[in-house]
Amino acid sequence: MKKLINEPEDVVDEMLDGMVAAHPDRLRRLDGQEVLVRADAPVDGKVGVVSGGGSGHEPTHAGYLGEGMLDGAAAGEVFTSPTGDQLNEMIEACDGGEGVLCVVKNYEGDVMNFDTAAEMADIEGVDVEQVVVNDDVAVEDSLYTSGRRGVAGTILVHKAAGAKAAQGADLQTVAETAEKVIDNVGTMGMALTSCVTPEKGEPTFDLGDDEIELGIGIHGEPGTERTETMSADEVTEHLTERVLDDLELDDGQEVVTMVNGMGGTPLMELFVVNRRLQELMDDEGLDVWDAWVGDYMTSLDMEGCSITVCAVDEELKELLAAPADTPAMTVQE
Amino acid sequence: MKKLINEPEDVVDEMLDGMVAAHPDRLRRLDGQEVLVRADAPVDGKVGVVSGGGSGHEPTHAGYLGEGMLDGAAAGEVFTSPTGDQLNEMIEACDGGEGVLCVVKNYEGDVMNFDTAAEMADIEGVDVEQVVVNDDVAVEDSLYTSGRRGVAGTILVHKAAGAKAAQGADLQTVAETAEKVIDNVGTMGMALTSCVTPEKGEPTFDLGDDEIELGIGIHGEPGTERTETMSADEVTEHLTERVLDDLELDDGQEVVTMVNGMGGTPLMELFVVNRRLQELMDDEGLDVWDAWVGDYMTSLDMEGCSITVCAVDEELKELLAAPADTPAMTVQE
Amino acid sequence: MADADTQREAVRAAAENVADRLEDEKEYLTDLDSAIGDADHGANMSRGFRAAADAVADADDAEPSDLVKQVGTTLISEVGGASGPLYGGSIMSASQTFAEDGITAETSVDFAEAYLDKVKDRGDARIGAKTMVDALTPAVHTYKKSIEQDDLPPLEALGKAVDAAERGVEFTVPIRAEKGRASYLGWRSVGHQDPGATSTLYIMEELLATAEE
Amino acid sequence: MADADTQREAVRAAAENVADRLEDEKEYLTDLDSAIGDADHGANMSRGFRAAADAVADADDAEPSDLVKQVGTTLISEVGGASGPLYGGSIMSASQTFAEDGITAETSVDFAEAYLDKVKDRGDARIGAKTMVDALTPAVHTYKKSIEQDDLPPLEALGKAVDAAERGVEFTVPIRAEKGRASYLGWRSVGHQDPGATSTLYIMEELLATAEE
Ligand SMILES: Nc1ncnc2c1ncn2[C@@H]1O[C@H](COP(=O)(O)OP(=O)(O)O)[C@@H](O)[C@H]1O
Ligand SMILES: Nc1ncnc2c1ncn2[C@@H]1O[C@H](COP(=O)(O)OP(=O)(O)O)[C@@H](O)[C@H]1O
Ligand SMILES: [Mg+2]
Ligand SMILES: [Mg+2]
Ligand SMILES: [Mg+2]
Ligand SMILES: [Mg+2]
Incomplete structure (x- = not known):
């Protein structure tokens, strides 16, 4: 590699x-x-x-x-x-x-x-x-x-x-x-491919052309489950369901969502995932206050994504919207 | 794929x-x-x-x-x-x-x-x-x-x-x-891998495990030259030299540099490239006013990068530093 | 030549045949475009001609020239890329040659010439630049001579034009590209067949097949 | 037991042998860590012990216990990950057992026990959690009994301890991980050998080899 x-x-x-x-x-x-x-x-x-x-x-x-x-x-x-x-x-x-x-x-x-x-x-x-x-x-x-x-x-x-x-x-x-x-906050991730570490120089785990890993972390550890490939919509549904099951949010709860790329996934695909995610939030009666899409926490060149949902109240909204001036995230006053 | x-x-x-x-x-x-x-x-x-x-x-x-x-x-x-x-x-x-x-x-x-x-x-x-x-x-x-x-x-x-x-x-x-x-402004790019378009589902061009393409565009067109793999420093030197040869800048010229990821390259690697790029700018007697590193103009999931150098005067510096508020680029006042 | 109804039918059948053929050749065209371009020519062409065939399928009492024009405008708005304006714009513009007398042996020569001119004008590619122009030029020249000088029947003239186009496609292989994405490869473009020239040949083959039906 | 000089020489030789061995096994350890972890155990261990061997190579008149301690502190600041504090911190802390009487048969048992306690304490892993504890526990128990109850000479006791560690390593294969990255895999961790238990075995084998020299 x-x-x-x-x-x-x-x-x-x-x-x-x-x-x-x-x-x-x-x-x-x-x-x-x-x-x-x-x-x-x-x-x-x-x-x-x-x-x-x-x-x-x-x-x-x-x-x-x-x-x-x-x-x-x-x-x-x-x-x-x-x-x-x-x-x-x-x-x-x-x-x-x-x-x-x-x-x-x-x-x-x-x-x-x-x-x-x-x-x-x-x-x-x-x-x-x-x-x-x-x-x-x-x-x-x-x-x-x-x-x-x-x-x-x-x-x-x-x-x-x-x-x-x-x-x-x-x-x-x-x-x-x-x-x-x-x-x-809750997150669940998946991978289409393994990452390749500089030291090892080959994929950490092998994944067939018709397989994906669900429940991966961010270190190239294999996930909790391996399944056949799914469409972007199916992947989104699976990950979102797992996250929401864990969070048990009330109807009408305000949330921030994040579609996070694992490093090797084109932004195009993350937006395709976000499209379905926002539909699901709507179906679930959740009120999306902000939707983040991008590479925030990657795993080298791994292809895949994670979905994060975080319930927010007035205090958290104020803090998340507060000014930030960093190389990877800027929030204007 | x-x-x-x-x-x-x-x-x-x-x-x-x-x-x-x-x-x-x-x-x-x-x-x-x-x-x-x-x-x-x-x-x-x-x-x-x-x-x-x-x-x-x-x-x-x-x-x-x-x-x-x-x-x-x-x-x-x-x-x-x-x-x-x-x-x-x-x-x-x-x-x-x-x-x-x-x-x-x-x-x-x-x-x-x-x-x-x-x-x-x-x-x-x-x-x-x-x-x-x-x-x-x-x-x-x-x-x-x-x-x-x-x-x-x-x-x-x-x-x-x-x-x-x-x-x-x-x-x-x-x-x-x-x-x-x-x-x-001048730019030169290279690829470690071809991108895969959704329609075709396979790499647009084939590249051996010990080969890279120089002079690629952003559409998966093969590049102008195929060579053996090089270290990040060598790649940086090659691309930078080509760009600077074209621009013919005066000693002490102020410039903006950009290391652009092609979509599938970890940010880590872009920073490794930027490190050598800034050394080269210094060696060339150019005055780097701003250095951009990131995925600005990608080619789906292609692994590789391009290097851009742009000579700037007072007007361009003022414009590049002016406020911007967009999903992918924010410049604060 | 045939009456307006038959002409309409012919345009619709031709569009349908071309759409089917380009669907069949989609992968091959994309492979050609992968080698020296960006791997979308098959998708572009089959998407565009399928839409064009659908668009003309049920316009019952349009003038034949309008149907041809509609093929062009549909391609313009469905194909994109380089081939969209080249194919679509040129068909649209050349469709005017059918406006007065419908589709006849004579007007088909005018159409062919107008189409070639427009492609060359828009793309600014001379012959030998390894583009669709290399398939198109010999085909149009041969067609015009066969009809105007050799007095061959249109079907036979079209057959000769297809042969000429085929030689044009072959000709694109050993030369260096000067236009289109392939030109970026410099000398590395030598040895590869041009996708646009190839799709031009397929379209002509289907025009011939339609005419033979 | 031997004088301080001989002890120092032994510590240095052991560190060197372990560093060499872990360099040889780097890829294999990384492969084990790929299957159920993050593919860095080989790099972590070989980087760390190379640095540790270098660090103790020329500290001429340090107390033997200080040399051992330095192995630990070097590992702490060079390895990182889970294995850094586990190996490094435990060696550092257990090195105190050599402070008074140097390295003897008796103090080596104390060292082993202190080391095991510290690893278990820091990592909060009980036996059977598929970690280095599974190699370490049988090795330390066997060593203690061989020396204290069976009165075996240290070399022989160490040989038995290595055998015990080996069985511990084997034991990690068929069980589910409860600690470390492998625990995230749930049942999928069953069937794989634990990298940290394996590196523990290699280190013990090199201690034995050094003692035999
Ligand atoms: N300037 C031009 N003049 C004539 N034909 C051209 C020109 N540029 C490109 N072409 C033709 O277009 C074909 C490529 O079409 P297509 O792949 O659909 O568009 P794109 O290059 O935008 O991806 C080429 O094979 C060539 O025949
Ligand atoms: N909590 C723990 N207790 C004991 N040993 C552990 C624990 N967590 C991890 N280990 C050991 O550490 C090894 C992994 O080390 P290493 O790969 O270097 O660190 P990391 O897991 O941070 O990448 C595992 O194989 C296991 O033996
Ligand atoms: Mg193309
Ligand atoms: Mg294109
Ligand atoms: Mg590890
Ligand atoms: Mg690690």
């Missing part, structure tokens, strides 16, 4: 430099770290909001660095959680005196490394709170699993918590805002 | 509905047409700026509809120019009394259909000007070709001409602004 890279082991380092080169006035790289922060971090008197995880999900996380969203983003190797000391450097660099909220996508690797970092930061006297996003409804939350994964819904957490912090809320309140999104 | 679509013949129609469903307050579809316009079109007293072409280049063109960029975008079938009557409907819907500028990507099919539309609109009393973007330096502009293709540089034309129109300039002046960008 061909990729536009140099050596696989350099790809994260070079990507980070390329990001800073694209946004020199917005982003700054911490010396010797695989960590980007907004250029003006730490923002004095503001709670820092940081995230991080394995690379390969671009524009997540560094694309969301900036006013109204994230202060720091740590980039591990491809699909590999950043190390605790990296995360600690990030946390310290983003503390403007009001403490730091770590937004963690639920996975033991990420959680363990963020835990380590929080312990280290605590020693340095930084207040740290952690929220764990676990929006993936494909995974049963049972004794048998390590909990539900954190996937595309994370971006909504970044947006809402980032806006709350920008408004001057304290650490506890920013964390509560993040939890509110987490409590109200 | 698998795609997230229903019937191939419905994909453009469904995509357009899906776009409007994602941006109901920004976009409007003309009744019975494969044409989107900004919701408030025609804008009274403003020159209309419109574009269009075959579909499959998303977010081009409809993603750039809105304040400060385009008023109308016509979507032909995949890679097939919209018909003259569709284009005419668009032009008439976007005329706010000051005439309409059509931004056409150079290709006979597009040019002929826009010509037909302009004739039709003229009969209805609409002032129409046409500019033809031909930024692709891969194609020699000689007796042997139908001229250079219009590719990713088109987005810079949309941005500058759209901003000029928003400032209240007259049709002639807006057209001159567009021509100024066209005179100063």
Whole structure:
């Protein structure tokens, strides 16, 4: 498999430099770290909001660095959680005196490394709170699993918590805002193809020409189920039904929807999915306040998509509509 | 090949509905047409700026509809120019009394259909000007070709001409602004893989596992040259050299650079390319005023990228930095 | 020649036959367009002529020239791409040659010439540029000479024109494209058959088959 | 047991051997992780242990326990993922068992127990969850019993522990994952061998090989 890279082991380092080169006035790289922060971090008197995880999900996380969203983003190797000391450097660099909220996508690797970092930061006297996003409804939350994964819904957490912090809320309140999104969001994804990691250079899993995977995550893990190919409408119906079953929303509930591309899917197809999704929302009596379509949380070059639904109230609407100025998301005043 | 679509013949129609469903307050579809316009079109007293072409280049063109960029975008079938009557409907819907500028990507099919539309609109009393973007330096502009293709540089034309129109300039002046960008921009692209059109369902051209195509366009046409795979740095050097040879810029010239993804390339790889591009700009003594990285003008799911360089003066910088509020590009005041 | 009813019937039958044929050849035309273009010529042509055949299917008392014109306008608004204005616009414009005397041996020569002129005018392609012009030019030249100088009956003249078109299609293979998407490939376009020339041949073959019926 | 110099040499040799082995097994570990995870375990482990071996290569007069600790901290800051804190953090923390008396038969049992406890504590995985714990638990239990109850010499005990780990690895195949990425696959994880259990086995095999040298 061909990729536009140099050596696989350099790809994260070079990507980070390329990001800073694209946004020199917005982003700054911490010396010797695989960590980007907004250029003006730490923002004095503001709670820092940081995230991080394995690379390969671009524009997540560094694309969301900036006013109204994230202060720091740590980039591990491809699909590999950043190390605790990296995360600690990030946390310290983003503390403007009001403490730091770590937004963690639920996975033991990420959680363990963020835990380590929080312990280290605590020693340095930084207040740290952690929220764990676990929006993936494909995974049963049972004794048998390590909990539900954190996937595309994370971006909504970044947006809402980032806006709350920008408004001057304290650490506890920013964390509560993040939890509110987490409590109200569900996602389910599918893949037409596996991604190809730079290191392995071949598809992580094999999928026949007439097969698709349902319930995939964002790391090329095989999904929960393999089925025959379906039409875009059928895929949309399947994913949406699973998400709505999980959320159990009331008639007339206002929601934000997100059709997220996995990286290799043409935007054209995401809009075809969105068309059916909006019909379904209508049929279900849900009131779509905003509909997002695009590549928010990718899995390298995987073809496929995920559908996210998040119930919103007045507070969340205000926060999601609040100004943001980041490389990958801009919301005007 | 698998795609997230229903019937191939419905994909453009469904995509357009899906776009409007994602941006109901920004976009409007003309009744019975494969044409989107900004919701408030025609804008009274403003020159209309419109574009269009075959579909499959998303977010081009409809993603750039809105304040400060385009008023109308016509979507032909995949890679097939919209018909003259569709284009005419668009032009008439976007005329706010000051005439309409059509931004056409150079290709006979597009040019002929826009010509037909302009004739039709003229009969209805609409002032129409046409500019033809031909930024692709891969194609020699000689007796042997139908001229250079219009590719990713088109987005810079949309941005500058759209901003000029928003400032209240007259049709002639807006057209001159567009021509100024066209005179100063060059692009060269390459592919790791062919795209797959919904209709054909297989790669348009075959490329071995150790081969890449240089000098590709955005329609899955094979490129001008096939070579062995290269590293990202080598690819970047090759494309940049070709573009700079064509532009012949003076030392210290200010430029905008663009690394454009072809649709199937992870953002990660585009940043790796941007890293080397910025080093090269530095080596060449060029002064990068802004660096764009992303999927601006795609070719369905093709993996690959193009590099664009555009020389800018004070006027173009002001226009490129002017506010824009569109689904795919937002520039804050 | 035949009365208006028979002419109408002939136009409808021809449109239907062409539409069927292009549907059959859709994949092949797309394959040709994949090699040196953007893989849509088959879809473009079959979509367009199916719509055109439908459009003329039940216009009962239109003038034959109007029916031909309608084929053209339908192609203009259904095909898009390069082939839409080239085929559609040229048929529309050339349909005027049937306006006064309907479809006769003489007017069919006028039609053919007008059509060729319009294609060349619109596309600005000279012969040898590896386009539909390369199939069309020998066909029209041969047809005109067969009827006007050799006094052959139209059917026979059409047969000769088809042979000429076929040679034109073959001729597109070994040359370099100067127009259309194929021109972007430079020397790499050599060795491939032009899709538009090929669809031109198919259309002519179906005109001949219709005339033979 | 041996003097500090010999102990240091042993730690360095072990780290080197493990690094070499994991480099050799990189692709295989990645393949295992592809089937039920995210295809990075080989890269993670070989990157980490190469860095760890380098880190301890020339720390001449460090305490043996500090060398072991450095292996752990290097893994923590170089591996990332789940295996980084599990391997690295547990080695770091267990290294304290060597602090007083250096590396002896007795302290090696303490180390093994402390290491197992820390892995279980951090990862919250009970035995049978299809993780590295499944290779580790039988190995540590066997090692402890062999030394403390059967009075076997350390080399022989380690050999038995390796056999036990191997059975643990086999045991991960037919069971459903409850922890780690593989748990997301639900029943589809059944039938695949756990990458982390496998790398645990390789590390133990290299400890044995180093001890035999
Ligand atoms: N300038 C031109 N003059 C004459 N024929 C042309 C010209 N450009 C293209 N063609 C014809 O059109 C054919 C391609 O048509 P089609 O694939 O439907 O359109 P597009 O190139 O827009 O995808 C070519 O094979 C060629 O015969
Ligand atoms: N909670 C856990 N407890 C114990 N071991 C675990 C746990 N989670 C994962 N592992 C081990 O880690 C291995 C995967 O490591 P690796 O692929 O390097 O990290 P990641 O899963 O972050 O990609 C699994 O095969 C398993 O043995
Ligand atoms: Mg991983
Ligand atoms: Mg086309
Ligand atoms: Mg074509
Ligand atoms: Mg892994």
